[in-house]
Amino acid sequence: xxxxxxxxxxxxxxxxxxxxxxxxxxxxxxxxxxxxxxxxxxxxxxxxxxxxxxxxxxxxxxxxxxxxxxxxxxxxxxxxxxxxxxxxxxxxxxxxxxxxxxxxxxxxxxxxxxxxxxxxxxxxxxxxxxxxxxxxxxxxxxxxxxxxxxxxxxxxxxxxxxxxxxxxxxxxxxxxxxxxxxxxxxxxxxxxxxxxxxxxxxxxxxxxxxxxxxxxxxxxxxxxxxxxxxxxxxxxxxxxxxxxxxxxxxxxxxxxxxxxxxxxxxxxxxxxxxxxxxxxxxxxxxxxxxxxxxxxxxxxxxxxxxxxxxxxxxxxxxxxxxxxxxxxx
Amino acid sequence: xxxxxxxxxxxxxxxxxxxxxxxxxxxxxxxxxxxxxxxxxxxxxxxxxxxxxxxxxxxxxxxxxxxxxxxxxxxxxxxxxxxxxxxxxxxxxxxxxxxxx
Numbered sequence: 449x450x451x452x453x454x455x456x457x458x459x460x461x462x463x464x465x466x467x468x469x470x471x472x473x474x475x476x477x478x479x480x481x482x483x484x485x486x487x488x489x490x491x492x493x494x495x496x497x498x499x500x501x502x503x504x505x506x507x508x509x510x511x512x513x514x515x516x517x518x519x520x521x522x523x524x525x526x527x528x529x530x531x532x533x534x535x536x537x538x539x540x541x542x543x544x545x546x547x548x549x550x551x552x553x554x555x556x557x558x559x560x561x562x563x564x565x566x567x568x569x570x571x572x573x574x575x576x577x578x579x580x581x582x583x584x585x586x587x588x589x590x591x592x593x594x595x596x597x598x599x600x601x602x603x604x605x606x607x608x609x610x611x612x613x614x615x616x617x618x619x620x621x622x623x624x625x626x627x628x629x630x631x632x633x634x635x636x637x638x639x640x641x642x643x644x645x646x647x648x649x650x651x652x653x654x655x656x657x658x659x660x661x662x663x664x665x666x667x668x669x670x671x672x673x674x675x676x677x678x679x680x681x682x683x684x685x686x687x688x689x690x691x692x693x694x695x696x697x698x699x700x701x702x703x704x705x706x707x708x709x710x711x712x713x714x715x716x717x718x719x720x721x722x723x724x725x726x727x728x729x730x731x732x733x734x735x736x737x738x739x740x741x742x743x744x745x746x747x748x749x750x751x752x753x754x755x756x757x758x759x760x761x762x763x764x765x766x767x768x769x770x771x772x773x774x775x776x777x
Numbered sequence: 778x779x780x781x782x783x784x785x786x787x788x789x790x791x792x793x794x795x796x797x798x799x800x801x802x803x804x805x806x807x808x809x810x811x812x813x814x815x816x817x818x819x820x821x822x823x824x825x826x827x828x829x830x831x832x833x834x835x836x837x838x839x840x841x842x843x844x845x846x847x848x849x850x851x852x853x854x855x856x857x858x859x860x861x862x863x864x865x866x867x868x869x870x871x872x873x874x875x876x877x878x
Contacts, residue, residue, distance in 0.1 A: 532828055532847065568830050568844035599832060599866040600843060643869065683870045740806030741868075742829035 518625055521549050521556040521586070522670070522758040524707030525727030527596065528577045529567040534730035534743035535751060538567075542580055545728040545757050550585045552759055557624065559586050562707035562725060563594030563635065563672030569601065574609055593618060594672040594708060595635040595644075603636055619650050621657050627762055628661055630654065632671035634686045644673030644686040644708075651688065655695050666701040666762070674706040676715060676722050679735035684709055693720060703760075709741075711754070726756040801873060803827050803845070806865075808873035817877050820854040831871065836862040 523545065530538045549556065559581075566573035581589060591610040598606055607618055614620040620631040632654070634644040646654075658667070669675070675689035686692075696702045702720040710732035715722040730743045731754035738744070746754060799815050801808050803825045815821060823833045825845040833842040833851050839861065842851035855861065855877040865871035 530830075534828070568846070570844075595867055596830070596844075681870070683868060740827070740829070742806060742827055745828075 517762055518557045519552070519554060519759055519761040520624075521552070521559045522562060522705050522725050522760065523549075523559055523728060524562040524672075524725040525564040525594065525710055525729055526561070526577055527564055527567040527727065527729035528573045529570050530729050530743075532730070532743050534745045535755075538729040539576070539580070541752070541755050542577075542728050543583075544752070545755070546580065546583050549757055549759075550583070556586050556759065558588040558590060559584060560629075560631075560670045560705065561589060561591045562670050562705060563592050564596045564707060564727075565591065565594070565606075567596055567729075569597065569599070569605065574605065578609075590620065590622075590629070590631055590670075592620075592631045592633055592671055593635055598635055603633075615653055616650055619653050625762075627666045627668055628658070630657065630667065630669045632669060632675075632692070634671050634673045634675075634689070643680065643683050644689075646686060646688050646692055651691055651695075654692055658695060658699075661699075663698045664700055666703075667696060667699050668703045668705065668760075669696075670705045672706065673708045674713075674722065674724055675704055676717070678709060678713060678724065682735065682741040684735065684741075693717075696720065705758070705760075709735075710744075723758070725758050726754065728755055728757065731755065798822060800824060801833075803831050803865075803871075806831075806868055806871055808863075808865075808871060811872065812874045812876065814876040814878060815855060817858050818854070818856055819877070820852050821875055822850055822852045824848075824850050830867055832866040833863055833873075834866040836864060841866070 526542055527538055528542075535541060549559070565577050591606075593603060593606045593610075597603070603617060607614075611618050614631075616633075617636050618631070618633045622629050632646060632650065634646050637645040637647050661667075669692075671686075673686050674684060675686045675692060677689075678684040693702075693704075697718065697720075700719055704720060704722045706722070706724045707727070709724050710727040710730065711724065711734065712726055713722075713724045731746060731751075732741050733744045744754075799813055799819055799821045801810065801813055801821060801823045803809075803823060804827055806827060806829065808823075813821065823842070823845070825831050825847055828847055830844045830846055832844060833840070833853075835841060840853045840863075844867070845851055855875060858877045861875040861877065863873050863875070
């Protein structure tokens with residue numbers, strides 16, 4: 449990521465749009481990152497990004513000397529059942545995303561789905577996704593819910609399907625080759641005027657979950673709504689996210705993967721790096737760049753550039769993370 | 778409602794709302810009007826004109842629509858006077874209030 453992009457992002461995530469509407473500079477700053485579709489690689493201690501096309505054609509970016517010890521994929525916001533101008537065929541783009549995953553070398557060890565599996569919990573939507581994901585060449589899929597997966601029934605169907613082996617309302621953690629993965633649920637306490645929240649019970653669980661870990665254990669958190677304040681005006685924040693992050697400050701390497709906002713945003717805070725993901729279904733506007741956060745219609749030929757998945761590679765023994773962004777062509 | 782010699786502005790608004798089927802539209806992630814005053818026994822219809830999925834969900838759990846796609850409607854009859862705040866369960870920053878007189 450360049451310094452300019454960092455600053456542009458900082459402006460967006462911590463400030464309101466300029467009074468009197470968007471300036472050209474502001475709009476261009478939005479465009480600088482709203483349309484990037486990237487694959488993340490965590491290798492040699494370096495978190496770098498490539499386009500999906502680059503990932504399929506050349507598994508290693510220039511300068512990378514070795515493959516990661518393992519890789520995994522983040523998929524998000526598949527919104528099965530969405531029908532709108534922003535994407536008339538979300539199954540087609542999902543299948544395209546699956547093809548991209550299956551072309552990755554090496555194959556991902558597992559897949560993390562960071563929520564909004566379905567658009568409106570209509571009958572059969574979870575089945576449709578499950579059937580499609582059978583095509584993914586990976587051993588396991590871990591899920592956290594988005595608000596679209598739980599708003600109609602408080603999460604009953606989601607937890608019936610995906611809650612096995614989890615605690616509370618779907619909280620989960622597992623270890624994989626020295627990395628500790630934690631899936632958090634922040635969409636079940638939606639109230640009027642509310643935002644995403646974890647709740648005290650889950651925070652207590654998290655505190656216990658990490659208590660036994662040495663500070664050198666790399667952590668990867670995945671949850672639907674960003675744990676940091678991306679844009680509270682649109683509810684793009686977890687109100688008690690800071691309390692969770694405070695528990696993780698002693699760790700040398702913390703990577704937080706979120707969905708919800710259908711675009712890539714990054715932030716580094718101390719030793720914690722935050723990344724939001726693209727959707728496979730439709731893009732959303734940059735924070736404050738539109739009157740509302742609804743689906744963003746882009747020219748048809750640009751749609752595939754703003755949708756995608758994320759590939760993460762990890763090399764054991766490397767603690768420090770650094771971000772390198774490779775813009776699309 | 779008790780008859781009075783000079784109707785207050787609120788009463789005039791009630792009369793207007795009763796004359797036409799009271800409706801709340803959803804556009805650009807906002808309920809409009811955000812506050813609607815009606816007579817007891819009136820049915821309010823919400824119409825989603827937004828390109829996004831929304832709900833009409835009572836803050837106190839009195840009513841809850843399913844997910845409303847563009848063009849979908851939801852109706853609820855308010856029988857008792859009172860103030861009825863509601864929100865969108867998918868976008869909790871979206872609020873509305875029905876005042877029943």
